[in-house]
Amino acid sequence: MSELNLRTVLVTGSNRGIGFEFVQQIINSQNSPHKIFATCRDPGAQQSQELRKLSEKHPNVVVIQLDTTNPASVNASVKEVEKHLNGEGLDLLINNAGILTQNSLETQTSEDMMNVYNVNVVGPMLMTQAYHHLLKRSGVESSGKSAIVHISALLGSLEELPNLFSALPVISYRCSKAALNMLSRCHMEGYRQDGIISIAIHPGWVQTDMGGEKAPLTKQTSVAGMMKIIFSLNEQHNGTFVDWEGKTIPW
Ligand code: NDP
Numbered sequence: 001m002s003e004l005n006l007r008t009v010l011v012t013g014s015n016r017g018i019g020f021e022f023v024q025q026i027i028n029s030q031n032s033p034h035k036i037f038a039t040c041r042d043p044g045a046q047q048s049q050e051l052r053k054l055s056e057k058h059p060n061v062v063v064i065q066l067d068t069t070n071p072a073s074v075n076a077s078v079k080e081v082e083k084h085l086n087g088e089g090l091d092l093l094i095n096n097a098g099i100l101t102q103n104s105l106e107t108q109t110s111e112d113m114m115n116v117y118n119v120n121v122v123g124p125m126l127m128t129q130a131y132h133h134l135l136k137r138s139g140v141e142s143s144g145k146s147a148i149v150h151i152s153a154l155l156g157s158l159e160e161l162p163n164l165f166s167a168l169p170v171i172s173y174r175c176s177k178a179a180l181n182m183l184s185r186c187h188m189e190g191y192r193q194d195g196i197i198s199i200a201i202h203p204g205w206v207q208t209d210m211g212g213e214k215a216p217l218t219k220q221t222s223v224a225g226m227m228k229i230i231f232s233l234n235e236q237h238n239g240t241f242v243d244w245e246g247k248t249i250p251w
Helices: 017-027 046-059 071-085 110-138 173-192 220-231
Strands: 009-010 035-040 061-065 092-097 146-151 196-202 240-241
Touching: 009 017, 017 035, 017 046, 017 220, 035 046, 035 071, 035 220, 046 061, 046 196, 061 071, 071 110, 110 146, 110 196, 146 173, 146 220, 146 240, 196 220
Parallel strands: 009 035, 009 092, 035 061, 092 146, 146 196, 196 240
Antiparallel strands: none
C-alpha cells in the first residue's frame, strides 16, 4: 500500500504547544500540503498571535475558529473547510487539543472529570464524526488513504500505571486518555473499509505549557518523530498505540 499523501491536513489546538509545532513542521515538509487547516478556539487571542503571523506568511495555512467540544462550532468548521477544499477530501486529521488537570483520588471532582473527558474524548469523537465524509473521500474514494492521528498519552496506559501512579495520579487525565485509546480502536474497526487509518500516538514528555519546563523533549524533536511515523503510515499501524519514536506502548 502507498504511503500517506499529504495534500490536506487539519490540526486541532494548533495555536500553541505541540499543535503549533505540527503546523510549522507540516509547512516545512518536503511536499508541503496545499491546505493546512490550523484550528484553535480563539484565533484573535494573544496566545494565537504566532499562528496568525504564520498564516500571513504562508497562504496554504488557513486559520479556523474551532472549539472541539462544541458541536455547533465543529459543524461550522466543516462548512468553512469544505469551502477551501473545492470537492477534495481531507488526508489527515490530527486530534491534538487536550487538557490536563492535577487531581488525586482524594481531590478528583465530578465536574473536572466531565470537563477533561469532554475535551480529551468527546472532542476527538465529534471531530472524527463530522470529518468522516471528507476523510473517506481521501481514503477509499480517491484510491489512496487517509488517517486520524489521536494525540494520546503514556499516562492512559493500563500496564504502565504502577510505574507512574504515585508521582502523577492525574485521575481524570489518565481515564480520558485510556478512553481516547478505545475511541481510536473503534475508528479502526469502523472506518477500515473507508481507507482510513486510525492511530494513537504518545508525544513523549514535551516542553509545552502542559508538559512544563522540566520535560526532557523539545516540541521540535517530539513532532519530528511523530511526523516520521505519519509519513510512513500504512495498514500495519492501524489501531496501534505508539510513542513519538514509533515504539509500541502496551494498552
Ligand atoms: P498545551 O497545553 O500546550 O496546548 C493545548 C492545546 O489544546 C491549546 O492549543 C489549547 O487551546 C487546545 N485546547 C484545549 N481545549 C480545547 C478545546 N475545547 N477546543 C479546542 N482546542 C482546545 O498542550 P500540549 O501541546 O502539551 O498538548 C497537546 C496534546 O499532547 C494534548 O492532547 C496532550 O494531552 C498531549 N500530550 C502532551 C504531553 C506533554 O508532555 N506536553 C505528554 C503526553 C500527551 P487554547 O490555547 O485555546 O487553550
